[in-house]
Amino acid sequence: MEATYEAVSKHGYDSLTIQDIADEFEKSRTLLYYHYDGRDDLLVDFLEYVLYDFLEDLPETKDSARAELETLVETLLPETLDEDVYRIQLAMFELRVNGPHDRDAREQYLHVDKELKELLERIxxxxxxxxxxxxxxxxxxxxxxxxxxxxxxxxxxxxxxPDESIQELRDAIATQIERIAANAN
Incomplete structure (x- = not known):
């Protein structure tokens, strides 16, 4: 999975090949084919790996509910991204778009959506x-x-x-947070 991460960071989703992954892998390309039928099969496992890490890294604090919501927004939507993170997120987006045609990828994203929704409901x-x-x-x-x-x-x-600020988008979400907090006053 680390080799796949490195290869995706360098090559993106569209041009990624098993050879690109093998070039980053300490073992042989044959071993990759022993475990996977092809690139897309490997990418579904990679998606599970990345999404599991993503869910594990989500902040869940005992701060105020508003502070936890704001921290979650900051975590999911940093103002800018470095190039490697951008390329990984773009590859994950491309896999998401493939969801209607790839049941395994769709199931991974349904799981992540369910986990995020449950976290938001708790907040x-x-x-x-x-x-x-x-x-x-x-x-x-x-x-x-x-x-x-x-x-x-x-x-x-x-x-x-990637290096362009999305502060205006974050401000729009902050307006929604303010809306629900203002109702409490």
Whole structure:
């Protein structure tokens, strides 16, 4: 998986070959074919590997619900990206777009969406319980924020350069956070 990560970072998704991965792999190309039928088969396992790390790295704190939500936005949507991170995120996006045609990739993304939605629901529920948020349905807000976060990551990858600031997009999400926090006042 580390070899695949390096190869994807260098070559991106479209031009990536098994040979590119083998060039980064300490063992033989034959071993790759022993375990995988081809590039796409390997990339589904890579997707699971990357998404597992992604979920493990999500912040879940005991700070206020609003602070936790803001930290989650910062984690998922840093203002700029370095080139390697951008290329990996772009490859993951391309795999997501393939989801309707690749059941295994689709299942991985359904799992990640479910985990993110559950995290968001916990944040919104805690915010209701502590009075930080009011007049919201945690399930509805979780769906809305999941869509905002996913859409914003998609926009970043499709219309922004990696080193270009997405602060205006983050400000739009901050407006939504302010909206639900203002209801509590």
């Amino acid at each position: 919104f529920t805690r915010g209701l319980e502590t009075g930080e948020f009011a007049n919201i349905d945690p399930t509805v807000e979780a769906d809305l924020f999941l869509s905002l976060l996913t859409g914003t990551r998609t926009r970043r990858l499709t219309v922004y350069d």
